[in-house]
Amino acid sequence: MIEKSHIDHLVSLLGPECATTDQDRIAPLLREWRDKYFGHTQLLLTPNSAEQLSDALRYCNAHGVAVVPQGGNTGLVGAGLPGLANRDEVLISTQRMNKVLDVCPNDYSITVEAGVTIKEIQQSAETADRLFPLSLASEGSCTAGGTIATNAGGVHVIRYGSMQALTMGVEAVLADGTIYSDLSPLRKDNTGYKLSSLFAGSEGTLGIITKATLKLYPPERHRITTWIAIDDINSALNILEKLRDVTADRVSVFEIMPHSGLELVLRHIPSTLPPFPGKEFPWYILAEIGSSIHDPVLEETVEDCLSNMISNNQIADGIIAQSEQQRLELWKLRESLSEAQKHEGGSIKHDISVPVSQVPEFVKTVAPEIEQRWTGSRVIPFGHLGDGNLHFNVMQPSTMDKQAFLANWEEMNRFVHDRVTDFSGSISAEHGIGSMKAQELKRLKPASSLHAMQMIKKALDPNNILNPGALFTRD
Amino acid sequence: MIEKSHIDHLVSLLGPECATTDQDRIAPLLREWRDKYFGHTQLLLTPNSAEQLSDALRYCNAHGVAVVPQGGNTGLVGAGLPGLANRDEVLISTQRMNKVLDVCPNDYSITVEAGVTIKEIQQSAETADRLFPLSLASEGSCTAGGTIATNAGGVHVIRYGSMQALTMGVEAVLADGTIYSDLSPLRKDNTGYKLSSLFAGSEGTLGIITKATLKLYPPERHRITTWIAIDDINSALNILEKLRDVTADRVSVFEIMPHSGLELVLRHIPSTLPPFPGKEFPWYILAEIGSSIHDPVLEETVEDCLSNMISNNQIADGIIAQSEQQRLELWKLRESLSEAQKHEGGSIKHDISVPVSQVPEFVKTVAPEIEQRWTGSRVIPFGHLGDGNLHFNVMQPSTMDKQAFLANWEEMNRFVHDRVTDFSGSISAEHGIGSMKAQELKRLKPASSLHAMQMIKKALDPNNILNPGALFTRD
Numbered sequence: 001m002i003e004k005s006h007i008d009h010l011v012s013l014l015g016p017e018c019a020t021t022d023q024d025r026i027a028p029l030l031r032e033w034r035d036k037y038f039g040h041t042q043l044l045l046t047p048n049s050a051e052q053l054s055d056a057l058r059y060c061n062a063h064g065v066a067v068v069p070q071g072g073n074t075g076l077v078g079a080g081l082p083g084l085a086n087r088d089e090v091l092i093s094t095q096r097m098n099k100v101l102d103v104c105p106n107d108y109s110i111t112v113e114a115g116v117t118i119k120e121i122q123q124s125a126e127t128a129d130r131l132f133p134l135s136l137a138s139e140g141s142c143t144a145g146g147t148i149a150t151n152a153g154g155v156h157v158i159r160y161g162s163m164q165a166l167t168m169g170v171e172a173v174l175a176d177g178t179i180y181s182d183l184s185p186l187r188k189d190n191t192g193y194k195l196s197s198l199f200a201g202s203e204g205t206l207g208i209i210t211k212a213t214l215k216l217y218p219p220e221r222h223r224i225t226t227w228i229a230i231d232d233i234n235s236a237l238n239i240l241e242k243l244r245d246v247t248a249d250r251v252s253v254f255e256i257m258p259h260s261g262l263e264l265v266l267r268h269i270p271s272t273l274p275p276f277p278g279k280e281f282p283w284y285i286l287a288e289i290g291s292s293i294h295d296p297v298l299e300e301t302v303e304d305c306l307s308n309m310i311s312n313n314q315i316a317d318g319i320i321a322q323s324e325q326q327r328l329e330l331w332k333l334r335e336s337l338s339e340a341q342k343h344e345g346g347s348i349k350h351d352i353s354v355p356v357s358q359v360p361e362f363v364k365t366v367a368p369e370i371e372q373r374w375t376g377s378r379v380i381p382f383g384h385l386g387d388g389n390l391h392f393n394v395m396q397p398s399t400m401d402k403q404a405f406l407a408n409w410e411e412m413n414r415f416v417h418d419r420v421t422d423f424s425g426s427i428s429a430e431h432g433i434g435s436m437k438a439q440e441l442k443r444l445k446p447a448s449s450l451h452a453m454q455m456i457k458k459a460l461d462p463n464n465i466l467n468p469g470a471l472f473t474r475d
Numbered sequence: 476m477i478e479k480s481h482i483d484h485l486v487s488l489l490g491p492e493c494a495t496t497d498q499d500r501i502a503p504l505l506r507e508w509r510d511k512y513f514g515h516t517q518l519l520l521t522p523n524s525a526e527q528l529s530d531a532l533r534y535c536n537a538h539g540v541a542v543v544p545q546g547g548n549t550g551l552v553g554a555g556l557p558g559l560a561n562r563d564e565v566l567i568s569t570q571r572m573n574k575v576l577d578v579c580p581n582d583y584s585i586t587v588e589a590g591v592t593i594k595e596i597q598q599s600a601e602t603a604d605r606l607f608p609l610s611l612a613s614e615g616s617c618t619a620g621g622t623i624a625t626n627a628g629g630v631h632v633i634r635y636g637s638m639q640a641l642t643m644g645v646e647a648v649l650a651d652g653t654i655y656s657d658l659s660p661l662r663k664d665n666t667g668y669k670l671s672s673l674f675a676g677s678e679g680t681l682g683i684i685t686k687a688t689l690k691l692y693p694p695e696r697h698r699i700t701t702w703i704a705i706d707d708i709n710s711a712l713n714i715l716e717k718l719r720d721v722t723a724d725r726v727s728v729f730e731i732m733p734h735s736g737l738e739l740v741l742r743h744i745p746s747t748l749p750p751f752p753g754k755e756f757p758w759y760i761l762a763e764i765g766s767s768i769h770d771p772v773l774e775e776t777v778e779d780c781l782s783n784m785i786s787n788n789q790i791a792d793g794i795i796a797q798s799e800q801q802r803l804e805l806w807k808l809r810e811s812l813s814e815a816q817k818h819e820g821g822s823i824k825h826d827i828s829v830p831v832s833q834v835p836e837f838v839k840t841v842a843p844e845i846e847q848r849w850t851g852s853r854v855i856p857f858g859h860l861g862d863g864n865l866h867f868n869v870m871q872p873s874t875m876d877k878q879a880f881l882a883n884w885e886e887m888n889r890f891v892h893d894r895v896t897d898f899s900g901s902i903s904a905e906h907g908i909g910s911m912k913a914q915e916l917k918r919l920k921p922a923s924s925l926h927a928m929q930m931i932k933k934a935l936d937p938n939n940i941l942n943p944g945a946l947f948t949r950d
Contacts, residue, residue, distance in 0.1 A: 104832055106716065107832045109830075150665065151669075157663060158662070162663060164669060164672070165636075165640065178923045178927065179923055180923050181924070182924065184830065184899055185830045186828050186829070186830060186899075186900065186904075187831065188628050188632060188862045188904040189901035190626050190628075190637075190676050190905055191901055191920060192908065192924065192928050193676065193681075194639060194676055195924070195927055195931075197669055197672035197673065197675075198668055198673050198931075200669065201665050201667070201668065201669055217724060218719050218723070237581050241581065244767070245767050245768070246767075247768075248767045248770065291723040292719070292721075292724055293720070293721055293776070295772070297770070353662065353664060354661075355579070355582045355584075355660045355661060356582050356583075356660075356662065357579055357581035386662075388582075389662070389663045424661075425661065426663065426665070428664075428665045429663040429664065429665065433665070433666060437666075441666055441667065445667065448653045448654055449655060449670075450667075452668075452670055452935070453670075455935055456668055456670075456935070458934060459930040459933060459935075460927070460934075
């Protein structure tokens, strides 16, 4: 329990509008959308400025009151909910800091408060004839602060990078109440440590982001979307290389899914159509090339490139979307896969990456190992091949009880993470660590890396009040 | 003086090949190429591995022996020389760690030891049909480790980013001897703090980089190089926007120089030719568009774009290089400017940045202020306009004594840095802080930023043995 005196003080500090103990107001923020985690807290703070948050954190730091920051509550690793594992933490939501502060077309930058959603950022950029490239399933809800803190990825990382790469500067409140700011659209600034890069991916354990300046790009006014069938996943690497090359590095999307995944989508998701009716291929690639100029030559170039690779047997078949309607149909096949899987029962998920060059070997080696060890399970590896990032999901045997299969979660995670480590990969490519993978991080991250991380954590948050359940284990 | 017992121990630890007190061997590394700084030390270490360096640093840390790491000794801010300001420091050169370890075309990555030069990295990339885009004047000498530690920039930052953006991971030895490594070509990895991003720009104050994995790109096989004359520097922003737009964001270079700069080059540098014979314009832009594919349409597009802007009076005149020979001639005009300035006597230099959108206003406001305050001085602002990065050099009055003018260095620096701060800019865009600007950093960086930086420095280097003269002042 958080001491009543602390609660009273924090409520008086922020005022009843920005601090509440009313469980009816708090409850919606404690619910994780997949019902995987259930948070609890006695106190919700919704500061409307860095200054207010600074007052709150200074008090919390002095009195050892732990806090958990939350953006859009769309995280997947239990990093944004208070009270997990019987800890007592104040929930701090950035929901009231929700203003777009500045869009500067000449600086190709936008400055926002932490609680602005990615969708709103995309739209503000569009109004200024600019592109904010981050794009992910939760973009309607997830926020600037939350996506920076988790270094979110998505489908455009191959070209534009993750949230860290898109962040030019932040304002953040440190544990001791210090308001740090390198908020600015400067493209070059070598005046000391790049703390905004450190906050990116720190999951609220080093500071709470209150504002950010983000990079914008020229819009993609012309998009060429192609669905490619291949017999051997090895070919994907050649296709990626050729496409980057012939399009002058304008490949914005390069996603992969196996036939088993497509089958699930076609079976379970209404109004989906097979891209190659009557034909089956082991693997499919969804690639998109984006250009700020309408470029008919580019379209021909992509067509020629694919034709050549069909002649060389590197590509089995391929189509290029001939209309926005057809483009959206192809996208639907890729984007519905997670949803389609749910209809087939439970699946054990892994958000992993390996070097791009190692993806084919990883899939060919590890998928059979799993299917052999967990008889009847089916591996559906899909995702952002261009970044080496696979959502390596393992579906339950059709005859098995869902809960019985899901009971293998941790054991299978450990198996997959061990193999990922063998391939010099990452046990969390884009979702982060949170509380979910903290034990696995401790088990697999080199001791020297954990040591360095802990030194920084202790320096910036010596009383361990900032999201103490995320990234690190308690022992 | 470094105690003899420490010197003896370190020599015995690394062996005579990798540790020397021979001043003849040490002397070449103490000479700064502009003769601006003069270093001294009793001991030079040239470890050949992270392990050897780890042994040395563990000893130094335990005994409070300070060290200064050095790459190619091309730095401009006195960050790589030991013994400045009567400190006693061991010099640690990465010269013996000079191997290219791996080039992986499919991962668009290269892994090198810290002492490999940027030129060698560019060449290794080229052999694998890839581009390593960092390009700067000292590329033949400066090294991977040094350029990461200074977060070097150069002419291609507008498209490919600074060294931080090009660094996928590093191996580095911390003060306590810990060998930290996130060396890998992973494109997505959200498993904790991104320490490689923190090492970038840390000037050897947090750890000594021993290896790095760097990003590669498809090569620029087709380059369109244009020299544009403008009457008003404001137009530069429109030109940059239009060129980014019509070339699908393939602007790799966007440099500016004033007529006074061109005049100096034509006067002092042999075999340079005026791009517009018989004509004078206030400002010139050198822009280059790079593409992995030969694209005749792109060339037409650029031509049309420039023609339209001439019709609209945004551009006064413009040429596109018609041969590699002509391209190199245009580049020579830009690249010779620093050299040309030397022939006119002393100049007081500033490596500054402001938001790109603020460059015209900054130049129009601050240049006259300086010329008024220091009568007869001439401001020659030139450089990387696309990044908001100006080398804001002020030349001496032609009638004045050189040393008398240079005596204004610090006062003028302070004046310019104050104005840069008014424009939300940076007092060091790409050269870093070193010992040269440590006082200015302390004066102008927000106290909260310095506080956060110091917390991190103290955490990773509690005994302040790593490059103690750089970034921070001693008091």
